[in-house]
Amino acid sequence: FLAGFGSLMQDVLWCFSQVKGTLDTGVTEADIISTVEFNHTGELLATGDKGGRVVIFQREQESKNQPHRRGEYNVYSTFQSHEPEFDYLKSLEIEEKINKIRWLPQQNAAYFLLSTNDKTVKLWKVSERDKRPEGYNLKDEDGRLRDPSMITVLRVPVLRPMDLMVEATPRRVFANAHTYHINSISVNSDYETYMSADDLRINLWNFEITNQSFNIVDIKPANMEELTEVITAAEFHPHHCNTFVYSSSKGTIRLCDMRTAALCDRHAKFFEEPEDPSNRSFFSEIISSISDVKFSHSGRYIMTRDYLTVKVWDLNMENRPIETYQVHDYLRSKLCSLYENDCIFDKFECVWNGSDSVIMTGSYNNFFRMFDRNTKRDVTLEASRENSKPRAILKPRKVCVGGKRRKDEISVDSLDFSKKILHTAWHPSENIIAVAATNNLYIFQDKVN
């Protein structure tokens, strides 16, 4: 079933597979999905929400009886990861919203993931229990103590099968290391360390040590009046454990090498596209703010998302991106109202497919976009309940910018800006994608012939 892997845009037909969540007309804020992430094999899919909860889905084993169902995702485990807190010392309300989930590669039978809110990162262990000991001598099966004088025979307790139970336990809590709000976490390829980044600082942690964290980037100015930019996202290189990148609100990316200095304030590489001064406006800096940065699986490229575009950069070329894709350029003539309703500050994420040939990002009206880097073709699809019949092929959508609107098109003014797709995920090796549409999670797969 690697048929869809790395295939050209025109060959891939995306179909509806599943949708999770309810059809409520009013959305409870806690149910808003805030992060989506497949694990390294794609067997598990985790979501985090504004209510601090994590739900993990597991792909069911493929059955020979139903080959057209390429393994559906069912609930595996769910737990409350973070709770709302109040820092009395600073009069600061700390949201329980899960900002990011990152999986650790699997090293034994248990699964491990990192989940973070604005201030605290937690390492969760998710493990299965399918046996329990029976036949204790001093207590009976209900746990009640047996009268010792009644015991005449010694028996050896044995492990007997039981209904599968999946338990999630917090193994580490990494707290009190961030003055500002954590926007990113990234597991290092050494599997021993990870980083957490907030608006002004990036810290390096060892998984085993919770009471110490090493500051590797600090861009806080001595005088806060001089603050001109903040860190918006950060990620480790997929193979080189000494290398990481971080993006800024000014549209720049810095690549740092931890071997050169303890404090990586001086970057090894600085990626910035020169701006056309004639295009400069009040909005320029805001829309150039990078909301997400992702290394390609190969480690040769980075992808950045700003308000209107997705860009691919070659690590060897700092002065401009090698590719720029317009996500929804028609919004350029709506910037005034998008500023007024705060949508201009929405933080969209972006993802690579397993072979780095296609990139995906979300937009408004529950639209999401895919760009094939090889063919330069792109498509706009929609996550909606109307297109939710099993294996229904998704029809490409088109936004009409002024002039005659064709029958199936939607005009810019009719777009629903409250339906934003900020978080998406792509299976590491197959054409399966997870799209978070507010409080619903859609799973789409490519058509199996």
Added chain:
Amino acid sequence: MAAPLGTGAFTEETGQEKQDAQEKDKAIPPERAEEAKLKAKYPNLGQKPGGSDFLMKRLQKGQKYFDSGDYNMAKAKMKNKQLPSAGPDKNLVTGDHIPTPQDLPQRKSSLVTSKLAG
């Protein structure tokens, strides 16, 4: 501006070309037109676009200010009047606005299981 490779659907390009044609006459890029609109609505908008004000607001997220003295004074002063209630999420509000228990958002954690797991 020139549309780079990989631009959106055919329809968008046509629309953009039309807009470009119109704009060539005016020579105003859409961003600037939007900027003019904004400045017309909010003449006092800061001179530092995307500068410190935005960033400070971002860093201030979650900050809640409360002074028990102010609160009790306001309560005493306004015994017969309704206390002014909070506007929609204005984190930087201080001074005249006195928060009341009704204003504060509910801070109970979600003890309910996620609906995704239903």
